[in-house]
Amino acid sequence: MQRFLFFVDSTSVWVGKIFGWSILALTLAISYDVFMRYVFRSPTDWGYDVSYMLYGALFMMAGAYALSRNGHVRGDVLYRLMPIRWQAGVDLTLYFLFFFPAVLALMYSGFEYAKMAWVIKEHSALSPDGPPLYHFKSLIPIAGFFLFLQGIAEVVRCIQGIKTGEWPQRLSDVEELEKQIMKDAKDGKSGDEILAAVGSGMHKEDKK
DSSP, X not given: OHHHHHHHXXXXXXXXXXXXXXXXXXXXXXXXXXXXXXXXXOOOSSHHHHHHHHHHHHHHHTXXXXXXXXXXXXXXXXXGGSOHHHXXXXXXXXXXXXXXXXXXXXXXXXXXXXXXXXXXXXXXXXXXXXXXXXHHHTHHHHHHHHHHHHHHHHXXXXXXXXXXXXXXXXXXXXXXXXXXXXXXXXTTOOHHHXXXXXXXXXXXXXXX
């Protein structure tokens, strides 16, 4: 089961990192548009459309990545004080009450939007060039699918948390542990010292 969780996590991370390059493309596009606008007094016809499509793609496709890292905003004033079994129970309930209905609605509606956009070959009406929108709208159901997949992994984590009273490891936990081991090895620590530090770190993580 842990292999399945890590597989889903790694898939979400892979997708998130690919679309993370949108930040670089977005920065370059906006910088070029600003340069053309204020230096040559000749703003681009495509700058606005490209900027909101790149930002939208990043926002949508990074959702599963953020969920895999437990990085979404959480109102945890009371939640963090609960035992892990209670936390897992609350999460499990909320996933089925709110998360999955919303994600399924996103996938269904997004598919219809994308389908219609491809049928009519939809282009933007916000700029003279009118770049195509159908490829951009296709990302809506795709983003929903990756969120749904990561949601299944989170439900499995909740069930395990209820059963064992401990949260299963995330891929990010393993990556951080590997970095710490490599750092300790470079610092010249002995094997026994590294193992002791690893055990201490895992104990702290379990308490969280």
